[in-house]
Amino acid sequence: MTSLQPTDIVLSHPLRTPVGRYGGSLAGVPVQDLARTVVDALLEAAGPEARDAVDDLILGQSSPNGAAPALGRVVALDAGLDHVPGMQLDRRCGSGLQAITTAAAHIAAGAADLIIAGGAESMSRAEYSVDHRIRWGVKGGDLTLHDRLAEARATAGGRHHPIPGGMIETAENLRAEYDIPREEQDALSAASHARAVAARGDGRFAEEIVPVGDVTEDEHPRPDSTTEKLARLRPVMKNLDGATVTAGNASGQNDGAAAMFVSTAATAEKLGLQPSVVLRGWAVAAVEPERMGIGPVPASRKVLERLGLSLEDMDLIELNEAFAAQALAVLREWGLDAEDPRLNPQGSGISLGHPVGATGARLVVTASHHLRRTGGRYGLVTMCIGGGQGIAAVLENPEARA
Numbered sequence: 001m002t003s004l005q006p007t008d009i010v011l012s013h014p015l016r017t018p019v020g021r022y023g024g025s026l027a028g029v030p031v032q033d034l035a036r037t038v039v040d041a042l043l044e045a046a047g048p049e050a051r052d053a054v055d056d057l058i059l060g061q062s063s064p065n066g067a068a069p070a071l072g073r074v075v076a077l078d079a080g081l082d083h084v085p086g087m088q089l090d091r092r093c094g095s096g097l098q099a100i101t102t103a104a105a106h107i108a109a110g111a112a113d114l115i116i117a118g119g120a121e122s123m124s125r126a127e128y129s130v131d132h133r134i135r136w137g138v139k140g141g142d143l144t145l146h147d148r149l150a151e152a153r154a155t156a157g158g159r160h161h162p163i164p165g166g167m168i169e170t171a172e173n174l175r176a177e178y179d180i181p182r183e184e185q186d187a188l189s190a191a192s193h194a195r196a197v198a199a200r201g202d203g204r205f206a207e208e209i210v211p212v213g214d215v216t217e218d219e220h221p222r223p224d225s226t227t228e229k230l231a232r233l234r235p236v237m238k239n240l241d242g243a244t245v246t247a248g249n250a251s252g253q254n255d256g257a258a259a260m261f262v263s264t265a266a267t268a269e270k271l272g273l274q275p276s277v278v279l280r281g282w283a284v285a286a287v288e289p290e291r292m293g294i295g296p297v298p299a300s301r302k303v304l305e306r307l308g309l310s311l312e313d314m315d316l317i318e319l320n321e322a323f324a325a326q327a328l329a330v331l332r333e334w335g336l337d338a339e340d341p342r343l344n345p346q347g348s349g350i351s352l353g354h355p356v357g358a359t360g361a362r363l364v365v366t367a368s369h370h371l372r373r374t375g376g377r378y379g380l381v382t383m384c385i386g387g388g389q390g391i392a393a394v395l396e397n398p399e400a401r402a
Helices: 031-046 048-053 071-078 095-108 148-155 166-177 182-201 227-231 265-271 289-294 296-307 324-334 356-374
Strands: 009-016 056-060 086-089 114-122 254-264 275-286 316-319 378-385 389-396
Touching: 009 031, 009 095, 009 265, 009 356, 031 048, 031 071, 031 114, 031 254, 048 265, 056 071, 056 095, 056 356, 071 086, 086 095, 095 114, 095 254, 095 275, 095 356, 095 389, 114 356, 148 166, 166 289, 166 324, 182 227, 182 324, 254 265, 254 356, 265 275, 275 296, 275 356, 289 296, 289 324, 289 378, 296 324, 296 378, 296 389, 316 324, 316 356, 356 378, 356 389
Parallel strands: 056 086, 056 114, 316 378
Antiparallel strands: 009 254, 009 275, 114 254, 275 389, 378 389
16 A cells, blocks of 8 residues: 655545536536535535634636626635635636645645545536627627637637637647547447446436436436437538538536645645545646647646656556547657557547636546545546646546556
8 A cells, every 4th residue: 555645635525516517417516506416425524623624715717607796705605614715716727626736735735624625517507608898788789609718729729829610620630730530539439338327327426526406317328329329420621621520529618616625735634634646746738729729738847757657557548538549649749659558448528528717627536536446656637628728637546556
């Protein structure tokens, strides 16, 4: 077994909600209620001493709304943690993982002892916006509603990297660069659904999921997904020559939340918390916004080199599937096969869905439970980020044999 050191940063009691479909069973649940459901479960699992010791509540969110500003603080108040400050942060798709690593950095710096961190997103409830002139009065002409989800994807590259096709365009760029055939993308997608359906069916997710009302399991995995059915779907970018990205080989828009306690091992022991994994290190990296999907490659390289580890040392690789083409491009760079048993054994973004601000934390929750269940030692959690970034973290199971 790995020996825990008092100063090791540990993640305790990682939990999540089910992931809801876009417009599905969780569409009526405000994002703060999704997050509060997980926080309530954490507090119940930990007991009163830990409740009183929480120093901060940090949540990632990519589509914040005016009804729940500084999401972490709203959730703290709704959970009865009036003494706990809170914040939200946005690193787009990596927000949930960034919240965890930011909490870890605060603890390592001595600025806090115990933080609840994770992410939450309700893409079903993302707002529409209108021209700013409406605030000052519009005397004539039409006003257009803008979908903030679509708007953010198109403008994520800033002024100098316009991406009118949004993240789908970036996936098509990688498809062309790495010459990734449609058949390979659909095969990865069908396999992702099969793994997620199997995990849902045999109860592997039960220990990590906190029900939201009557919703007890993930809604996005499709038991009937096959390569033949996926092959019949038309590419989204119909006017792009050679386009292959479809609704079936891309991640979903979803709703969900995930969170955990972040502390040192010494604090966890003092408060009676059960560490699930040790956060050994993390890294972020930037890439061209037009190639955003390749972001996990430099981010993973950074953290693995810092720790003196390699992909071969990993017992689990959680690579978020923003798009099949994107995931396959990363695998090309890594020299790994899509059927590597270490890769996304319970599915990923294509099958489980991608509630953007929550996904990074959801990956950590699922990875933590998998490592403990299987006895694996190291897990890599990594994802691409809209606007041209990547984030990666290495987890270690303290119960694994060294």
